[in-house]
Amino acid sequence: MEKFVINGGKPLKGEVRISGAKNAAVAILPAVLLADSPCIVDNLPNISDVATILKAMQALGANVRLINKTCVEIDPSHVNSFVVSKQMAEGMRASSYFLGALLGKMNRARVAPPGGCNFGVRPIDQHIKGFEALGAKMTIENGMVDGRAMALKGASIYLDVVSVGATINIMLAAVKAKGLTVIENAAREPHIVDLANFLNSMGANIMGAGTGVIKIRGVDKLEGTNYSIIPDQIEAGTYMAAAVATMGDVLVSNVTPKHLESIIAKLRETGAEIIEFDEAVRVTMRTRPKKCNVKTMPHPGFPTDMQPQIATILTIAEGTSIVTEGVWDNRFRYVEQLTIMGADIQVDGKMAVITGVKQLNPAPVQAVDLRAGAAMIIAGLMTEGTTEIENIVYIDRGYENVVEKFTALGADIKRVPIIDGAVELKQA
Numbered sequence: 001m002e003k004f005v006i007n008g009g010k011p012l013k014g015e016v017r018i019s020g021a022k023n024a025a026v027a028i029l030p031a032v033l034l035a036d037s038p039c040i041v042d043n044l045p046n047i048s049d050v051a052t053i054l055k056a057m058q059a060l061g062a063n064v065r066l067i068n069k070t071c072v073e074i075d076p077s078h079v080n081s082f083v084v085s086k087q088m089a090e091g092m093r094a095s096s097y098f099l100g101a102l103l104g105k106m107n108r109a110r111v112a113p114p115g116g117c118n119f120g121v122r123p124i125d126q127h128i129k130g131f132e133a134l135g136a137k138m139t140i141e142n143g144m145v146d147g148r149a150m151a152l153k154g155a156s157i158y159l160d161v162v163s164v165g166a167t168i169n170i171m172l173a174a175v176k177a178k179g180l181t182v183i184e185n186a187a188r189e190p191h192i193v194d195l196a197n198f199l200n201s202m203g204a205n206i207m208g209a210g211t212g213v214i215k216i217r218g219v220d221k222l223e224g225t226n227y228s229i230i231p232d233q234i235e236a237g238t239y240m241a242a243a244v245a246t247m248g249d250v251l252v253s254n255v256t257p258k259h260l261e262s263i264i265a266k267l268r269e270t271g272a273e274i275i276e277f278d279e280a281v282r283v284t285m286r287t288r289p290k291k292c293n294v295k296t297m298p299h300p301g302f303p304t305d306m307q308p309q310i311a312t313i314l315t316i317a318e319g320t321s322i323v324t325e326g327v328w329d330n331r332f333r334y335v336e337q338l339t340i341m342g343a344d345i346q347v348d349g350k351m352a353v354i355t356g357v358k359q360l361n362p363a364p365v366q367a368v369d370l371r372a373g374a375a376m377i378i379a380g381l382m383t384e385g386t387t388e389i390e391n392i393v394y395i396d397r398g399y400e401n402v403v404e405k406f407t408a409l410g411a412d413i414k415r416v417p418i419i420d421g422a423v424e425l426k427q428a
């Protein structure tokens with residue numbers, strides 16, 4: 001086990017290069033299974049979620065060859081299993097995408113329910129509703145989600161909630177189904193568009209991705225392709241937030257500024273100066289942050305995956321801010337950790353009232369989930385003294401080289417093994 005030890009209070013300065021998008025990668029990799037020939041997928045983030053998915057694909061019979069740390073060649077032509085076991089799915093939220101991909105490939109799938117971050121009930125009823133509309137019989141057997149069909153047939157599916165996962169899963173299952181599938185009230189996140197572009201580059205016929213109505217005309221065959229994943233919107237937002245929180249000056253490069261609009265708008269409200277370039281944004285903060293109200297919503301609203309990070313900035317803002325969670329039932333578990341550091345936050349249901357204090361105090365804290373972990377790093381970086389963060393496996397799931405990237409910006413952050421209750425220092 002390891003933890004992060006941060007000596008905070010230093011403004012971040014310099015340039016950070018953003019990796020490929022986790023939430024695009026975890027959809028695009030299972031989508032490779034639908035092809036009849038090898039695919040090359042580039043700009044993959046080097047994170048444990050991706051490693052877990054690649055292992056699961058190997059176990060299904062895919063041939064996986066790493067070309068370099070961010071590029072992989074996958075030959076799915078020998079995939080002969082449709083079972084993703086509990087052990088394979090452990091810690092992986094995106095395991096559910098194997099349901100859509102395997103149903104789409106072989107009309108058969110048996111997949112352990114998803115693991116991953118825990119912030120309230122994470123149902124998949126809309127995924128199931130979509131598969132059933134396409135003609136699959138879905139059951140739960142021995143704790144595994146089982147789907148089978150003679151042949152999938154296009155259908156019109158209205159999502160009762162805007163769900164990223166259900167939209168992706170239905171796209172995966174429908175791409176080779178006979179006829180036309182229409183997904184209404186579809187999610188519009190950048191990674192949905194990326195998945196559609198990836199599938200279209202294999203020969204699929206998907207229109208409308210990025211809008212609320214996606215139309216998929218089934219094709220008989222998908223061929224291997226060569227594809228580069230979009231930059232990670234949330235990783236970019238996290239470094240932007242860290243620059244603001246530490247009163248820094250950071251160029252966040254290899255990003256798509258269009259994907260960052262809501263984040264840029266809210267960080268500007270806190271007083272940040274943000275200049276947008278073609279593939280970078282420069283974030284400069286010169287004053288104590290100002291209060292601002294934030295409500296998370298599906299894209300193009302403010303992303304729920306940036307809620308803990310911006311809330312962390314607001315703990316030291318001038319005035320009282322209200323943060324409302326509009327996507328998940330319970331995404332305020334990190335609040336307790338910030339409170340340990342002296343933050344003044346009152347949570348009432350899906351709303352947090354944050355009264356800014358001058359500064360937080362260093363303390364030992366936990367990463368209670370991936371983005372909560374990112375928020376703890378930001379809290380540690382903006383707070384003078386030594387903050388220790390445990391449970392960092394969550395952070396490694398989604399942030400590539402997080403220690404190296406923050407160190408290059410001038411942060412004092414170390415990854416420290418925890419051995420029998422004692423700690424041993426290791427070079428970053």
Ligand code: EPU
Binds near residue numbers: 122162164371
């Ligand atoms: N929902 C249902 N029924 C369903 C599916 C979802 O009621 O069948 C509800 C959920 O309970 C939630 C809302 O719909 O209240 C949205 O959930 P969604 O399905 O959009 O979330 P997801 O696909 O499980 C992805 C990301 C999350 C991100 C959400 C929202 C991946 C692998 N995960 O989850 O990312 O928070 O969309 O944008 O893409 C993260 O990266 O830290 C992370 C948790």
